[in-house]
Amino acid sequence: MTETKAFLKASLEAGKDYLRAHAPHPPANALEKPVPLMVPIRSLGANHRERIATHLLALVERDRYLRFGYLANDEQIQRYVDSLNFERDEIFGIYNRKLELLAMAHLAYAPDKNCESCAEFGVSVNKSARGRGYGARLFDRAAMHARNDGVDLMFIHALSENTAMLKIARNAGATVERDGSESEAYLRLTPPTFDTRMTEMLEEQLAQADYRIKVQAKHFRDFLASAQRVRCGAAGARPDQPA
Secondary structure, eight states, X not given: OHHHHHHHHHHHHHHHHHHHHTSXXXXXXXXXXOOOOOOOOEEOOGGGHHHHHHHHHTSOHHHHHHHHSSOOOHHHHHHHHHHOOTTTSEEEEEEOTTOOEEEEEEEEEOXXXXXXXXXXXXXXXXXXXXXXXXXXXXXXXXXXXXXXTTOOXXXXXXXXXXXXXXXXXXXXXXXXXXETTEEEEEEEOOOOOHHHHHXXXXXXXXXXXXXXXXXXHHHHHHHHHHHHHHHHHHHHHSOOOOO
């Protein structure tokens, strides 16, 4: 077990070094900015459905309204989670060390055969995880996957008051069209390259390794907590020593 954890940790660090080494360098006259840390973003399967539901049901009313375009109640959110098609669409997530889903994105492929080369993006971030750039990171991850999957057009349908989402789209180069209370953002994707395919593969492998390490760490913490409860229980049940 120790050797496995060491191998996964070494692989994760090596991948981070690779991504930093191959990141584009800013012009020499550009203001220096801190290099953002890599955020492990992994693809989610049907076995993550319960955690997705927990994440979405924890959203406050305002966030539910912005994410779904209406004030979704618990039943409507659960129906959405139950209807997720993991075979057709792509779901991405960011977990913390406690295996809590902090942010998730849904890249939904159009079921219409006349629009097979387009996909819709939606994202949600826990209130406690705001300000870390998770929404933008998930957008970039979804766009890279869509590009590698042959998608030509990625779009976002959002409320016009969802300025954070529309800002992410604009910063990525999308065209935003406003129609009253609603807006549409369209991003044309270029064909995939060897570099984009390798980058996605590496990022997914690193995210999977990061997740496995977090699972092992959580199991170890749970074991320690359980052992501590047993010790406390045994100490409480021990008869008093004679004077």
